[in-house]
Amino acid sequence: MSVRTFFFVFFLLSLVGCGGDVGRPKGTPPEELSIFYSCDTRGYIEPCRCSSGQAGGISRRMAFLNENEPQDFLLVDAGDVAAGPRDFEVFEMEYVLRGYQAMGYHAVNAGYREASIDLKTLKELQDQFGFFVSANLLDATGERVFPAYRIVDFPNNFRVGILGVLNDTLA
Known part of the structure; x- marks a missing residue:
């Protein structure tokens, strides 16, 4: 397991059940919460x-x-998810992301290969699919390219936070 993968899973699991608004009633966790995890689709x-x-x-x-x-x-x-930044690789990535959308993916962390794609294309992909996260993938001005996290709401007022982190040697 790579360091990036470890930290992604660690943060995901550490945020299970994170609260939200102050005064919000504590949620009742489901009896079972399964996490389907993929990476390096390329x-x-x-x-x-x-x-x-x-x-x-x-x-x-x-x-x-x-x-x-x-x-x-x-x-x-x-x-x-992408194999790289070349046009045909981004084209393949878009079709993978369409599949992810059809399957109902909750979040996709930006990996090394996504970080190699130009900023304009990344923003367009986020606008189209909306599920990218990365707390430390920054543009030239120091602004985050994607939201740092996503919150997934489950029944009974239970919430899970999903935080994305890119290996700091690449960000």
Whole structure:
């Protein structure tokens, strides 16, 4: 597990049940909360053609979710949805993100490969999909490119915060 992946999962789990507004009644957590986690998709819309460990495949993920979807769950990606910044890689990424949108992903952390994409394209992708997070991916003026976190509301006033962090040697 990479350092980036560890910190993403650590922050995700540390924020489970984080409160919100002062005076807001404490939420009742669900009996079970499943976290479906992906990373390093690198534009693989279809399974890679590797000899072992067939990575990727949006349809495979969707089928798994349809067969195993629990009542309360989070669907998150730790980053590197894109293979890189070239036009065809961003094009592939858009289709992966459309799949993520159809599956109901709650948050996608910006990874190293997303950080290599030009700012205009990143902003357009955020406007289109809205689920990117990163607390420390900054533009040239020091402003965050994406929101640092997202809050997911569950029944019974229960909330979960999802924080995105990019390895600090890359941000």
